Amino acid sequence: MLATTATRSRAQRRAVRWRKVAVIDVGSNSVRMVMHEVRGRAMTPSFNEKILAGLGRGLPDTGRLNPEGVALALSALGRFAAINRAQKCDEVIAFATAAVREAEDGREFVELVRRRTGLELRILSGDEEARCAAQGVLAGSPDVDGVVGDLGGSSMELARVVGGKFVSGATFPLGPLRNGADGGFSEDKVLDRARAALAGADELAHGHSVFFAVGGAWRAIAAIHMQVAKAPLHMLQNYEMSASDLVSLLKELAGGKKHASLVNQLAKRRAPTIPYASTVLRAVLEEGKFQTVMVSSFGVREGMVFETLSDAERLEDPLEAGLAAYVEPDSPSCQFGRALGDWIDPAADHLLPARLARAACRLVDIGALLHPDHRADLAFELVARAPLPGLTHKDRAALALAVAARYKRGVRSAVSDALLDADVAKRARSLGALMRLGAEFSGRSASLLRHASLHCDGQTIEFRVAPRQSVLVSESVERRLQQASEELGMSHILTT
Numbered sequence: 001m002l003a004t005t006a007t008r009s010r011a012q013r014r015a016v017r018w019r020k021v022a023v024i025d026v027g028s029n030s031v032r033m034v035m036h037e038v039r040g041r042a043m044t045p046s047f048n049e050k051i052l053a054g055l056g057r058g059l060p061d062t063g064r065l066n067p068e069g070v071a072l073a074l075s076a077l078g079r080f081a082a083i084n085r086a087q088k089c090d091e092v093i094a095f096a097t098a099a100v101r102e103a104e105d106g107r108e109f110v111e112l113v114r115r116r117t118g119l120e121l122r123i124l125s126g127d128e129e130a131r132c133a134a135q136g137v138l139a140g141s142p143d144v145d146g147v148v149g150d151l152g153g154s155s156m157e158l159a160r161v162v163g164g165k166f167v168s169g170a171t172f173p174l175g176p177l178r179n180g181a182d183g184g185f186s187e188d189k190v191l192d193r194a195r196a197a198l199a200g201a202d203e204l205a206h207g208h209s210v211f212f213a214v215g216g217a218w219r220a221i222a223a224i225h226m227q228v229a230k231a232p233l234h235m236l237q238n239y240e241m242s243a244s245d246l247v248s249l250l251k252e253l254a255g256g257k258k259h260a261s262l263v264n265q266l267a268k269r270r271a272p273t274i275p276y277a278s279t280v281l282r283a284v285l286e287e288g289k290f291q292t293v294m295v296s297s298f299g300v301r302e303g304m305v306f307e308t309l310s311d312a313e314r315l316e317d318p319l320e321a322g323l324a325a326y327v328e329p330d331s332p333s334c335q336f337g338r339a340l341g342d343w344i345d346p347a348a349d350h351l352l353p354a355r356l357a358r359a360a361c362r363l364v365d366i367g368a369l370l371h372p373d374h375r376a377d378l379a380f381e382l383v384a385r386a387p388l389p390g391l392t393h394k395d396r397a398a399l400a401l402a403v404a405a406r407y408k409r410g411v412r413s414a415v416s417d418a419l420l421d422a423d424v425a426k427r428a429r430s431l432g433a434l435m436r437l438g439a440e441f442s443g444r445s446a447s448l449l450r451h452a453s454l455h456c457d458g459q460t461i462e463f464r465v466a467p468r469q470s471v472l473v474s475e476s477v478e479r480r481l482q483q484a485s486e487e488l489g490m491s492h493i494l495t496t
Contacts, residue, residue, distance in 0.1 A: 019090045020046075021308070023301040024080055026113075026121060028056030028099035028153025028177050030216075031073045033080040034301055035087065040313045041321035043139065043298075043305055044387055047083070051076045052269065055109075056099030056154040056177040065103045073109075074116055081117040093304045095122045097129055098154035098175060126155065129300060130169025134159035136303030137212045137296045138166070140318060140389040141238060146210035147203050149284055150299055151217055151277055153177045158203040158284075161212075172197045174280050176217075176273040185275050187254045194283035204288040211243070211290040214299040217277035220267035222295040225249055227262055232418035233393050235385060237297040240393065243290045246281075253278040298389070318390035319355065323362045326386060332446075336439075337362040339446035344434050347456040350488055351431040352398055352424070359388075360402040364435055365444065367407055376408035384415060394419050398428045405432025406439070409483055426487070433484035437463070440480045441472055448472065461485050462493040470496040 019038045025031070032050035036043045053076065055069040084092050100106040101123045110121045124132065133150040143164035150157045154177050159169035173179075174197055179190065198204060213222065219236055225246060226234050252258040254275045263271050270277075285293065306314065313321075327334050341361035344351065351357050363386075367379035383400035391399070397419040404411045405428065416425060434454070442449040451469035455462040463481050465473055473496060485492035 020087060021091045021093065021305055022047075022080070022084045022087070022089045023304055024077065024092065024094040024119065024121075025301050026055070026073060026077070026094070026096040026100060028059075028097065028155070028175060029054055030153070031055075031076045032301075033083070035083075035089065036302075036305055037325070038305060039321065039325045041139070041306075041309060041316040041318050042325035042389070043302055044325055047087075049080075054153075054177070056103075056175070059099055059103055059154065060178050063104045065099060065105055065109055070109060070112075074113065077113055077117045077119055081119050091308065092119070093122075093308070094119045095124050095300075095304065097124055097152055097300070098126070098171070099177075101125065102154065124300075126157065126171025127169055129155070130157035130159040130171060131166050132300045132303035132307070133157050133214050134161050134166040134169060134303065135306045136298040136300055137161065137214065138164055139302045139306040140296060140298040141212075141294075142318060142390060144210070144212075146208045146212055146294075147288060147290070148212045148214060148296070149218075149281075150214040151175065151280060152215060156280065156284075158201060160203050160206065160208070168202065170201065170203060172201070176276045179276070185256075187275065187279050190276055190279045191283055194280045195287065198283060198287045201287070204284070208288065209291040211285060211288060211293050212296050213281070213293055214296050217267075217270055217273055218281055219295060219297070220270050220274065221250070221253065221278060221281065222293075223266045224253070224259060224262055227266065228259065232415045233384060233396060235393065235396070236295050237389070238392050239295040241293045241295075243285050243293050246293050247285055250278040250282040250285075254282070317355070319359055319388055322386075322388040322390065323359055326388065327362055327366075333365040333368075333444070334362060336442070336444050336446045336449070337364045339449050340364055340435060340438050343438055343449055343452075344431070344454065346454045347430070347434060347461065347488070349458070350427065350456065351434070352402060352427050356395060356399050356402070357431055360399055360406075360431055361435060363399075363403050364406060364439060366403060376404045376411040377413075379407055380404035380411065380413050380415075384413075394424070398424055401425060401428040402431040402435070405429045405487075406435040407432075409433070409487075426489075430484070430487040433480070433487040437477070437480040437484050440474075441465075441477045456488075456490070458490070460491045460493060461488055462495060464495045467496055 021038050022035045024033045030050045031053045035047035053069040053072040055065050057066045134148045137148045148159040154175035156172045156174040160167040256275050341358035367375040370378045380400045383403045384396050397416045401416040451466040453464045
């Protein structure tokens, strides 16, 4: 499970305002705008559009940007600028990467964009692009160690992250447009070229076990892996793969025939470059001797937003920030959820880790307006696929199972069955049962919850109610206490 520091959780107490931030990414192949609703460290995309302009097509031969690509890019950027004005964005971050920085007419293109659209394009250096890719990964997965790799149209960046901090980065001339991947592909030649470019790469020389894959082509490969491996949770963010298993798939994808229908189904636009992207990724994994590959849906664009945050915002736990964006912090539901998180603490040793347990309590009412016959199952799906950063797939399954168990005893999911061992599942169900007890007793009121307390010695769970509030103990409350004790595998006592 992804770790966070105590400093992060303490950073949540200050007020945070919403900002609307548009990020425009002028790449070698695509031009994209993502509009983020930013609240502290939480970044929720509200608009996402791209066109495949192909600015870098032909660049190695001509040294100049592709004329048709320039026209397409200008048209798209004019549209994006108009949308930003209409949406009254608080901030617009516009940048260009390898094709524009390497083309002899790159500066001319930047000036043309400024005159036509009013957008000020920042040309990122290769080192800056590597750093921003790393910052993007860290924005969603704090405190990790490993190597971040981002394959773009004209270049590939590698960056080292240690203890949740960017250490170093470099760029390599390995993008598919630079190497003619759209006009013919030779697996042996690409593999030799990639190995030669990566020989002696410092980023691959430190024995890191985890490789973080960024970029559309590698995410498409991960989506194919999900389908082939029958992954229980189809979500790209923090999807983990065994490097050796992935290399086997990469060899098949490089051949171009096996999985062809799946490639066309899941990545039709990228199908011509999938063999190339597979071969380069294989070279990186073999050269770096990685054991695990983790996919990041966050990359350079999110890294650019992350760099605009204050120091305090960067210290936030991304899960906490995501919850604040997902559940209105000042709502009665959130206030009850926070109180419930404190209330269950005496049983903490028998529940999910505190970070996940408190997150589950914050989501205690997520199913309140759903149909009661399907509430538990729908709540599981909502939580498992919620736009909450800082979670592994196992974290998501545990969190979702706890919230679902808050609504229904014995709820099952193929996702949690596949991802969780028996002990974690028991802890999640026990947490859900205690959440249900607290909600039942108090009517989901933080003020009434204060009149009861839990005491747990590992053998017995005791539910103490202030004598003057014994009227709140109904038959239903007693039943919820019994069910919670059964989930915990303990006896129970009701004291009033």
